[in-house]
Amino acid sequence: MAIQYEHIKTDKQTGARLGRVHTPHGSFDTPTFMPVGTLATVKTMAPEELKEMGANIILSNTYHLWLRPGEDIIEEAGGLHNFMNWDGSILTDSGGFQVFSLSKLRDIKEEGVHFRNHINGEKLFLSPEKAMNIQNALGSDIMMAFDECPPYPASFDYMKKSVERTSRWAERCLDAHKRPHDQGLFGIVQGGEYEELRRQSAQDLASLDFPGYAIGGLSVGEPKDVMNRVLDFTTPLLPEDKPRYLMGVGSPDSLIDGAIRGVDMFDCVLPTRIARNGTCMTSQGRLVVRNAKFARDFRPIDEACNCHTCRNYSRAYIRHLVKANETFGFRLTTYHNLYFLLNLMEQVREAIRQDRLGDFREEFFEQYGFNKP
Numbered sequence: 049m050a051i052q053y054e055h056i057k058t059d060k061q062t063g064a065r066l067g068r069v070h071t072p073h074g075s076f077d078t079p080t081f082m083p084v085g086t087l088a089t090v091k092t093m094a095p096e097e098l099k100e101m102g103a104n105i106i107l108s109n110t111y112h113l114w115l116r117p118g119e120d121i122i123e124e125a126g127g128l129h130n131f132m133n134w135d136g137s138i139l140t141d142s143g144g145f146q147v148f149s150l151s152k153l154r155d156i157k158e159e160g161v162h163f164r165n166h167i168n169g170e171k172l173f174l175s176p177e178k179a180m181n182i183q184n185a186l187g188s189d190i191m192m193a194f195d196e197c198p199p200y201p202a203s204f205d206y207m208k209k210s211v212e213r214t215s216r217w218a219e220r221c222l223d224a225h226k227r228p229h230d231q232g233l234f235g236i237v238q239g240g241e242y243e244e245l246r247r248q249s250a251q252d253l254a255s256l257d258f259p260g261y262a263i264g265g266l267s268v269g270e271p272k273d274v275m276n277r278v279l280d281f282t283t284p285l286l287p288e289d290k291p292r293y294l295m296g297v298g299s300p301d302s303l304i305d306g307a308i309r310g311v312d313m314f315d316c317v318l319p320t321r322i323a324r325n326g327t328c329m330t331s332q333g334r335l336v337v338r339n340a341k342f343a344r345d346f347r348p349i350d351e352a353c354n355c356h357t358c359r360n361y362s363r364a365y366i367r368h369l370v371k372a373n374e375t376f377g378f379r380l381t382t383y384h385n386l387y388f389l390l391n392l393m394e395q396v397r398e399a400i401r402q403d404r405l406g407d408f409r410e411e412f413f414e415q416y417g418f419n420k421p
């Protein structure tokens with residue numbers, strides 16, 4: 049089996065699980081956060097730096113790599129691991145989300161989706177079979193089935209038809225998958241905020257026996273209490289012996305609340321995206337380093353952080369670089385933000401080991417300022 053999930057223990061205070069996922073490119077502890085490397089790079093970070101900060105799995109986007117440089121070039125390089133010099137695990141999404149989020153003009157048919165290239169406007173077509181062929185060429189360790197991620201909100205009737213098509217597409221993905229022994233394929237559960245449809249989607253996909261399951265259709269503008277409610281009734285529907293991956297989620301509070309509800313894997317562009325405009329996540333909440341009050345502040349970004357940035361550079365220096373639009377400034381903020389989330393996940397895993405993730409949530413939320421009205 050290309051992907052193996054090893055359950056280690058469940059937190060006695062919550063539904064959080066401590067586990068390990070084994071892939072052809074190594075193993076990683078769960079719950080885990082996956083840095084996003086959309087175009088075969090986690091923006092401004094070298095692979096060695098990702099390894100140094102504790103990342104074991106990263107995400108890359110099938111849609112973007114298909115358009116640029118093209119999966120044929122990456123296949124010729126020996127696959128994405130060789131192309132980007134990353135020897136850890138790689139998860140690729142299927143392109144479905146980008147088609148629905150980037151392309152205004154699209155036409156969804158049973159055979160697949162017709163849309164326009166968001167860069168040059170050319171007509172394109174993506175189907176379950178095409179999404180599998182691209183990911184097989186990329187050689188990722190974990191592939192995603194081709195699905196529809198409907199907008200939020202969506203009517204029950206629209207969502208029901210969409211879930212049924214996504215389930216038919218999932219079966220076509222399994223049939224089209226050319227490398228099942230060394231590339232794991234996750235099904236993506238849809239259904240919006242409707243419990244009946246989430247149940248139908250989970251049952252359809254569980255019957256196809258995927259090596260892992262993603263929870264899609266969330267982090268698309270719904271309030272956090274809606275996301276948490278959907279997780280409350282969706283994760284219990286998924287097989288306990290398989291990893292659960294919540295797509296597109298990465299704020300510190302959502303990572304903790306997702307883990308509490310039994311999610312094992314997360315990805316989000318948030319830490320790298322906000323770093324590039326000089327915003328940092330710290331144990332005391334968000335810090336906007338370009339703020340004038342840091343001009344003569346020679347403390348580290350976060351005095352509780354042990355990362356390379358915090359051990360060697362000051363707020364004043366990073367503020368100067370960011371205001372001068374110096375690339376090195378964004379490397380420093382990116383390194384810190386990724387380290388912050390990876391370290392947060394280690395603290396979550398340790399809290400599960402000690403059966404106290406509920407207590408940890410209260411402590412972290414208080415210190416970070418999530419409880420402030």
Ligand SMILES: CNc1nc2cc(C(N)=O)ccc2[nH]1
Pocket residue numbers: 141144145195196197236263264265266267268295296297
């Ligand atoms: C940033 N939010 C987000 N929601 C997502 C949903 C999907 C999905 N396939 O439903 C994929 C990526 C996603 N990213």
Ligand SMILES: [Zn+2]
Pocket residue numbers: 349350353354355356357358359384387
């Ligand atoms: Zn730091």
